[in-house]
Amino acid sequence: MTLVPELSSQLSEYLTQSRVALAIASAEDDNPLLMVNGAFTALTGYTAEDVVGQNCRMLQRDAPNVEPRARIHEFLSRDRQPNVRTPIINFRKNGEPFVNLLYMSRLRTLDGEARYIFASQFDVSRSQPELLADYDAALRRTLGNLTPVAGEAGIVVEGTLLTIANTAATIAQAKMMLADLDGPVAHA
Known part of the structure; x- marks a missing residue:
């Protein structure tokens, strides 16, 4: 893990210790x-x-990811949209595809400048609904604990988990995405 020099050591340590897959990106340029x-x-x-x-x-x-890319683009282009959550096809380093339930929100300075993009990832490809519920609970705890730690570093965590969709629907959508990826592609 590479530490971000602008993040406080306490915030960097918190992110490093999390059992939830997390990434921090710049809110500028190509993120x-x-x-x-x-x-x-x-x-x-x-x-x-x-x-x-x-x-x-x-x-x-x-991977085509037409709808997820549109949702991510909308989030990134609308500075006041607090977060986005969408399943998206990703690939592991070894080339294995998986459906990632991506959650993104902005981390802002106290004066309102969007400094970072906070992202959480979870493989919902072949998950059971109870595993997604466990992940949702872990992500809620992560965001709940991140807020005061970030606040001490002068960073405001934007957004909430009100974007969590119906667990069964999310699992079903992920399975359809993976089936589309695994199945034969028919072109009209």
């Missing part, structure tokens, strides 16, 4: 990754050295 934690590496197979400085879209390779 290059600034840090990823060990859970991100365990999920994707990519180390910090592999991905820091790159945009996370490299995880998508050539």
Whole structure:
């Protein structure tokens, strides 16, 4: 894991220790990754050295991801949209596809400047609904604990988990995305 020099050591340590797969990207330019934690590496197979400085879209390779990309683009282009949550097809370093339930929100300075993009990842490809519920609970705890730690560093965590959709619907959508990826592609 690469530490982001602008983040306080307490905030960096918190992100590093989280069991939830997390990444921090710059809120500027092409949103290059600034840090990823060990859970991100365990999920994707990519180390910090592999991905820091790159945009996370490299995880998508050539997957179409039309709707998820539109939702992410909308989030990134609308400064006042607090967060986004969408399933998206990603690929592990070894080339294995998975459906990532991506959650993104902005981290702002106290004067309102969007400084970072906070992202959480979870593999919902073949998950059971209870595992997604466990992840949702872990992400709620992560965001709840992150807020005061970030506040001490002069960073405001934007957004809430009100964006969590129906768990069963999310699992069903993920399975359909993976089936589309695994199945034969028919062109009209």
